Structures are given as structure tokens and as C-alpha cells.
Amino acid sequence: MRAKEFEPDEVADSAMQVFWQRGYAATSIQDLVEGTGLSRSSLYNAFESKNGLYQQALRRYHQLTQANVDLLSQSEPAAALVRQLLMRIVEDEMGDPRQRGCLVANATLELAAQDPAVAALVSQNFLRLENALEQLLIRGQQEGTLAPDKKPRALARFIVNTIQGMRVVSKGSPPQERRERLMDVLEIALEAL
Numbered sequence: 001m002r003a004k005e006f007e008p009d010e011v012a013d014s015a016m017q018v019f020w021q022r023g024y025a026a027t028s029i030q031d032l033v034e035g036t037g038l039s040r041s042s043l044y045n046a047f048e049s050k051n052g053l054y055q056q057a058l059r060r061y062h063q064l065t066q067a068n069v070d071l072l073s074q075s076e077p078a079a080a081l082v083r084q085l086l087m088r089i090v091e092d093e094m095g096d097p098r099q100r101g102c103l104v105a106n107a108t109l110e111l112a113a114q115d116p117a118v119a120a121l122v123s124q125n126f127l128r129l130e131n132a133l134e135q136l137l138i139r140g141q142q143e144g145t146l147a148p149d150k151k152p153r154a155l156a157r158f159i160v161n162t163i164q165g166m167r168v169v170s171k172g173s174p175p176q177e178r179r180e181r182l183m184d185v186l187e188i189a190l191e192a193l
Contacts, residue, residue: 008046009060011036016057016064020100024054024111051115054107058121061103065125072132078140079193082133082159086186089163093170094179102167109168129163130156137193146193155193162189 018035019027029050033040047053068088072081093101100106104125112119133156140146166185173181 006038006042006046008056011038011043011046012053012056012060015053016060016103019054019057020061020103020106021098023106024050051117054111055117055121058103058107058118058125062121062125062128065104069128069132072136077145078136078143079145079190081136082193083186083190085159086163086166086189089166090179090182090186093167093182099171101171102164105164105167108164126160126164130160133159140193150193158192159189 014036015032018031022031027050029040029043032038032043032050032053036043038046043053047056068085071085071088074081076084093099104122107118108122112122130153134152137146137150137152137155141148141150141152162185166182169185170178170182
């Protein structure tokens with residue numbers, strides 16, 4: 001049997017960029033051929049279908065965003081870490097001239113309601129961040145830096161929701177108003193802590 005002549009993770013990374021820019025429905029197999037440099041048959045042999053490649057791209061995006069989750073386990077005060085996380089979102093949005101937003105948010109809006117496998121990947125991504133936020137908020141309450149009367153799980157869900165909302169609003173905001181809108185949301189979210 002002949003060894004694969006390509007690295008599947010690199011192909012998934014290239015496909016992720018195509019899906020991220022165009023969306024799932026607007027991405028053709030030819031777009032993926034051009035974006036990955038592989039033939040149609042190689043793509044189908046390795047990933048079985050466009051949807052299989054999309055799912056692998058979502059898994060790679062999950063790895064790409066692990067740094068945001070890792071940030072939350074640092075030893076700084078909880079509110080400061082939440083601020084840093086939200087500022088990363090603002091800077092990601094401001095630094096993306098193509099306004100791609102978040103691949104997971106895009107998948108949620110475009111495909112998750114019709115595709116259980118994509119919905120499961122989206123849910124895993126949200127839950128991973130939610131769990132990390134909850135642990136951080138519990139620590140903040142135990143240290144006395146956050147209000148003890150608020151439910152950490154509910155706050156974590158609120159912050160995940162805020163992040164996804166920031167991603168969506170950013171895509172639809174005029175460039176000259178984007179930073180102000182995102183910063184307004186960030187400040188109100190921090191007041192909820």
C-alpha cells in the first residue's frame with residue numbers, strides 16, 4: 001500500500017481557510033481542490049466527503065482556539081483573565097480584514113441545525129470554553145475577587161454567548177463602528193461579573 005503523500009492536518013488547515021472564508025454551502029469541491037492542492041480523488045479518499053473535510057476543519061479550528069481556553073488557567077485574577085479573553089476577541093475581529101468571524105459561530109449559523117455531527121462539534125467547542133470559564137469564575141469567587149452570589153455556570157454561559165455575539169455583530173458592523181461596538185459589549189459583559 002502506498003503511503004499518503006500529504007499531511008492530513010495540513011490539508012484540513014488549508015480547507016479550514018477555504019470554508020472559513022466562503023462558508024460551507026458556497027464552498028465547492030473545486031474550491032477545496034484549489035485551496036488544498038489535492039485532487040478530488042485524494043480529498044474523497046482521505047476525508048470521504050466535503051462534509052467529512054468540513055468536520056475535520058472544525059476539529060483543527062478547535063485546536064487553533066485552544067490558546068483562548070489555556071489563557072483561563074493562568075494565575076491572574078479571574079476578572080482580568082476574562083477581560084484578556086474578550087480583548088482577544090476584539091483584536092481578532094479588528095485584525096481580520098476579510099471579516100470571517102469565528103468558524104464555529106459560522107458553522108452554528110449555517111449548518112448545525114441541519115447536521116447533527118456538526119452540531120456535536122460546535123457543542124464540544126462551546127462546552128470546552130464554558131467549562132474553563134466556570135472553573136475560573138469559581139476560583140474568583142473563592143478568592144473573593146468576584147461576587148459570591150452569582151452562579152458560575154450561568155456566568156460562563158453568558159460569556160460564551162457574549163463572545164459568539166461579538167463575532168456575529170462584528171461581521172455585520174461598519175468598519176468605522178466595529179471597535180466601539182465590540183468594546184461596549186466587552187465593558188457591559190465585565191460588569192456582569
